[in-house]
Amino acid sequence: MLPAALVAPHxxxxxxxxxxxxxxxxxLPDDVVRALRAVDQDLSRAIVRLAEKAGAALVPRPPVELTxxxxxxxxxxxxxxxxxxxxxxxxxxxxxxxxxxxxDPHVGVAEFEVMVRDALDTDGVPAPxxxxxxxxxxxLRAARRSRKVSLRERSIIVLESRSPGSxxxxxxxxxxxx
Numbered sequence: 001m002l003p004a005a006l007v008a009p010h011x012x013x014x015x016x017x018x019x020x021x022x023x024x025x026x027x028l029p030d031d032v033v034r035a036l037r038a039v040d041q042d043l044s045r046a047i048v049r050l051a052e053k054a055g056a057a058l059v060p061r062p063p064v065e066l067t068x069x070x071x072x073x074x075x076x077x078x079x080x081x082x083x084x085x086x087x088x089x090x091x092x093x094x095x096x097x098x099x100x101x102x103x104d105p106h107v108g109v110a111e112f113e114v115m116v117r118d119a120l121d122t123d124g125v126p127a128p129x130x131x132x133x134x135x136x137x138x139x140l141r142a143a144r145r146s147r148k149v150s151l152r153e154r155s156i157i158v159l160e161s162r163s164p165g166s167x168x169x170x171x172x173x174x175x176x177x178x
Contacts, residue, residue: 017048019068052096061098063128064135072152075101075139082129083136086115092156102156109151113140 028036033043040046063080066073077083079091079099088107091099103112116137120130143149 016044049095061096062135063132064139066139075136077101077132077136080129080132082119082125082133086112086119088112089115090158092158100156102158103153105155109140109153110144113137113144116140 036043036046036050039049061078063078065076067076076094076098077091078097079093083089083101084091088104089112090102090104092102093099101112103109107115116133119125120133120137125133140151143151
């Protein structure tokens with residue numbers, strides 16, 4: 001499915017969880033309700049968060065998918081070394097075991113797409129990693145070619161440790177850029 005169809009605004013109220021859902025009525029003990037509200041004041045979000053944490057393997061997810069919010073979507077991936085090895089790319093872990101893709105300020109979406117395509121041309125990429133790279137490349141290409149979708153670069157806030165080990169990693173990353 002093309003990103004245009006996935007990101008296009010839907011009529012009515014936006015999806016609460018970015019995917020199809022259904023109303024369910026349940027009765028819970030008061031202490032369980034209090035425990036759930038400690039996770040999230042919205043009981044349905046608390047239940048989903050706990051279910052995703054506990055049963056991520058029970059709910060098969062595609063290795064790459066668009067997760068919707070309002071009129072927008074972000075790409076969520078199953079973490080793979082092939083993506084982590086790309087220069088200027090970091091994976092931001094999510095509670096369900098998947099990750100958001102974060103690009104360093106000097107890496108644009110077009111350059112990222114080229115890096116994904118180049119990684120696919122590399123020999124010896126294992127099949128599961130190849131599948132993720134192919135799906136990621138397909139989403140980026142379809143979005144780039146679409147007249148109904150625009151690719152926007154957004155910043156996320158990342159707090160990075162200043163431990164001695166992280167200084168070495170930053171110095172090594174700077175050395176790679178030179």
